[in-house]
Amino acid sequence: MSLSRKRKKQLRKLQKDANTLWESQQVLLGQAGDVAREAGRQLGNYSREQVVPTVQHGYEKYAAPVVSRGLRTSAKVYNERLAPAAGAVIGSALSVWDAANEKRDALASGRGFGAIDVDKLQKKAQKYGKNATKRLTVAAPPAKKKMGAGGVLAIIFGIAAAAGVVYAAWQTLRADDELWVADDPLRAPDA
Known part of the structure; x- marks a missing residue:
C-alpha cells in the first residue's frame, strides 16, 4: 500500500517539525545543565562567604565558651578532688604493703x-600519696588550633546544599516516560 503525495508531504513536514523540536530540546537541556553548574558554583560561593562565617561566629560566641568552661570545671574537679583522694588511697595501700614486707x-x-612505728607509716603513706597524686593529676594541654564544631557544621551545610542542587538538577533533567531522550542527540526518532 503506497502513500499519496499529500500524505508523504505531511509526513515529511511532521518529520521536519519533530527534528526541529528535537534540536531545540537538546539546546534547552544543554542550557539547563549550564544553569545547574552555575547554581552549584554560586551556592558554594554563598556557603563560603555567608554560611561558614555565620556558623563559625555562632559557635565561637555560644558553644565554645560553654565547652571550655565545662572542660575547665571537669579538670578542676578531677585534679582537686578525685586525684588527691585516689592518691591517698594508693599511698595508704602502698604504706601498708611496705609495713607488711618489713614485718615479714x-x-x-x-x-x-x-x-x-605508726608515725613512720603515716609519713610513708603521705609520701606515696603525694607521688600518686602527682602522677594522677592531669595537666591542661596547650590549646591546639584545629577545626571545631563550626567547621564541621559548615561542611555539613555545604554538603547538604550541594545535595540540594544535585537533586534539583536531577528533577529537572530526569527522563520521564513522556519526555524520553534518545542516546543519539543529533538524530530524531523516525516517524
Whole structure:
C-alpha cells in the first residue's frame, strides 16, 4: 500500500517539525545543565562567604565558651578532688604493703614482731600519696588550633546544599516516560 503525495508531504513536514523540536530540546537541556553548574558554583560561593562565617561566629560566641568552661570545671574537679583522694588511697595501700614486707622480713630474720612505728607509716603513706597524686593529676594541654564544631557544621551545610542542587538538577533533567531522550542527540526518532 503506497502513500499519496499529500500524505508523504505531511509526513515529511511532521518529520521536519519533530527534528526541529528535537534540536531545540537538546539546546534547552544543554542550557539547563549550564544553569545547574552555575547554581552549584554560586551556592558554594554563598556557603563560603555567608554560611561558614555565620556558623563559625555562632559557635565561637555560644558553644565554645560553654565547652571550655565545662572542660575547665571537669579538670578542676578531677585534679582537686578525685586525684588527691585516689592518691591517698594508693599511698595508704602502698604504706601498708611496705609495713607488711618489713614485718615479714623481721620474722624471717628472727627479730620477732616488735612495735609498729605508726608515725613512720603515716609519713610513708603521705609520701606515696603525694607521688600518686602527682602522677594522677592531669595537666591542661596547650590549646591546639584545629577545626571545631563550626567547621564541621559548615561542611555539613555545604554538603547538604550541594545535595540540594544535585537533586534539583536531577528533577529537572530526569527522563520521564513522556519526555524520553534518545542516546543519539543529533538524530530524531523516525516517524
